[in-house]
Amino acid sequence: MAEINVDKKLDCSGMLCPMPVVKTKKALKDMEIGHVLEMISTDAGAMPDMYAWAKQTGHELLDAKEDEGKIFTFLVKKTH
């Protein structure tokens, strides 16, 4: 897969629900359409939450992965 260019990074480490989605929405607010946000979360519920969030908002979840240290990394493309 081609390397995705990240335009902005957001670290939500240590934050529990619902702050990762709240902060993600806020971070997207002043980004340009088509730009990509990288969000990092340690919330164990982040994976299903971010899938649901993307489905509801219509923003594109380009990538969602979990590493062995229970750290989740999401790439979100602002679509509107």
Place this chain on the structure above:
Amino acid sequence: MITSEVKGKDRKKRLALVATKGTLDWAYPPFILASAAAAMDWEVGVFFTFYGLPLLKKEIKAEVSPLGNPAMPMKMPFGPEGFQSINWNMPNVLMANVPGFESMATGLMKKMFKNKGVASIEELREACIDMDVRLIGCQMTMDVFGFAKEEFVEEAEVAGAAAFLAYAAEADVNMFV
């Protein structure tokens, strides 16, 4: 004043919540659900009634009471891991008679939530306001308990049951907390 702003297919999903409890623990569910829904671009309205009403006050003074609540874990938010996992079962007679027990329990819960990475009620309410969640105070309860709109955060509105129900009738998700 509580009607939908957008009609037709561009209409956003809507969440209508009724917040009826004002203790520190029960203050969380409405603000968590409201902020999560607003983060998903839903339209959200929370109707604060009865003991939920003080959550609209400029300064939130919510406390928690473990008295008569056997389901509430009593754990220490400090010390070694083994110590923190102990559930301190307190008899009601002790909780009811030790002065300051509730303020201690409130302090411990705030510390535990902070340690675990849970936002404070104030932060969650601020996030809700920031995302245009409508905070609606129940007029009737205000009259009964003697609350004035001036005591509430600026963003709060006031309405009655019929007005809220009209809003809730157009909601996709309705919950009573």
